[in-house]
Amino acid sequence: DAMVIQNPRYQVTQFGKPVTLSCSQTLNHNVMYWYQQKSSQAPKLLFHYYDKDFNNEADTPDNFQSRRPNTSFCFLDIRSPGLGDAAMYLCATSRGGQGFGYGYTFGSGTRLTVV
Amino acid sequence: DAKTTQPPSMDCAEGRAANLPCNHSTISGNEYVYWYRQIHSQGPQYIIHGLKNNETNEMASLIITEDRKSSTLILPHATLRDTAVYYCIVRVGVYTDKLIFGTGTRLQVFP
Numbered sequence: 001d002a003m004v005i006q007n008p009r010y011q012v013t014q015f016g017k018p019v020t021l022s023c024s025q026t027l028n029h030n031v032m033y034w035y036q037q038k039s040s041q042a043p044k045l046l047f048h049y050y051d052k053d054f055n056n057e058a059d060t061p062d063n064f065q066s067r068r069p070n071t072s073f074c075f076l077d078i079r080s081p082g083l084g085d086a087a088m089y090l091c092a093t094s095r096g097g098q099g100f101g102y103g104y105t106f107g108s109g110t111r112l113t114v115v
Numbered sequence: 116d117a118k119t120t121q122p123p124s125m126d127c128a129e130g131r132a133a134n135l136p137c138n139h140s141t142i143s144g145n146e147y148v149y150w151y152r153q154i155h156s157q158g159p160q161y162i163i164h165g166l167k168n169n170e171t172n173e174m175a176s177l178i179i180t181e182d183r184k185s186s187t188l189i190l191p192h193a194t195l196r197d198t199a200v201y202y203c204i205v206r207v208g209v210y211t212d213k214l215i216f217g218t219g220t221r222l223q224v225f226p
Contacts (some may be wrong), residue, residue: 004158033214042202042216043159090158092214104151104214106158 007106013081013114020042021076021110022092025074029105031096032074034066037088038107050096071105078112086114119203124221133190135220137203140184148179149214150188152199159200159202159216160189186213193224 004025013019023032029048030051035043063085065077078085085110091107120138127133138150149164161169163177165186170177176189190197202219 035192042218043198044151045213045215048213087211092158094214104161106160108158109156111156 003019004091004093004107005090006089006110008110009108011110011112013078013112015083016080017113019078019081019112021078021089021091021112023074023076023107024073025091025093025105027093027095027105029093029095030071030112031094032068032090033094033104034064034074034076035090035092036089043090046076058115074090081114083114086112088112119205119217120223121201121203121217121220123218124223126223127190127193127220129195129224129226130192133188133193133197133222133224135188135190135201135203135222136185137188138185139203139205142183142205148177148183148186149204149206150175150177151202151204151214152197153202154196154199155220162201193222195224195226198222198224 014029032049033048034045034046037043046064047055047066063079067075076089088109088111090109092104094104096115147164147166150162151159152162153159162174163172163178165179167179167183179186200219200221202216
């Protein structure tokens with residue numbers, strides 16, 4: 001089945017040690033998103049790629065970066081994780097330009113713990 | 116995108132209809148109403164969307180008022196597996212691809 005896969009499901013990293021989360025998709029969607037979801041809060045959009053164009057949200061900290069080497073993969077890099085960055089990180093895809101919300105497909109998320 | 120207001124939590128008995136309200140009084144004419152839900156520890160899941168007409172699919176029905184300032188998501192026969200946080204989102208459907216989540220309604224279905 002076509003899907004969005006996030007690895008790993010759980011990630012533990014040390015305070016200040018760079019960490020990378022990965023997302024892959026078999027849907028051939030041209031838009032990929034990264035959301036951060038802290039405990040008991042709604043998902044918060046960090047940034048998205050529309051094809052190769054990177055679009056950062058205004059309030060996303062510089063500590064968060066992203067790479068998209070090809071259509072299928074997208075990475076979230078946290079350069080110096082702090083305790084406040086512990087959260088679930090969700091990857092999503094959509095068929096951009098189609099304009100319909102049902103095109104969003106979410107992965108199961110990576111739960112990041114910072115120790 | 117227009118702001119939405121939802122009750123923070125609701126309860127529903129298993130087998131009964133769950134009616135989840137959403138206010139979006141500042142909605143524009145070209146903005147769609149979307150509903151997603153998020154079951155604990157999973158990614159959000161699309162449920163249904165609509166512009167002005169009522170919509171129904173295999174999961175739920177969406178009732179949008181004539182003035183489009185509010186809507187109701189109806190789960191006709193709630194099951195325990197419908198326990199989740201339900202998000203009502205309003206966004207322009209044509210060129211804007213960003214999905215911005217509000218606080219949502221936590222629905223608890225009880226036996």
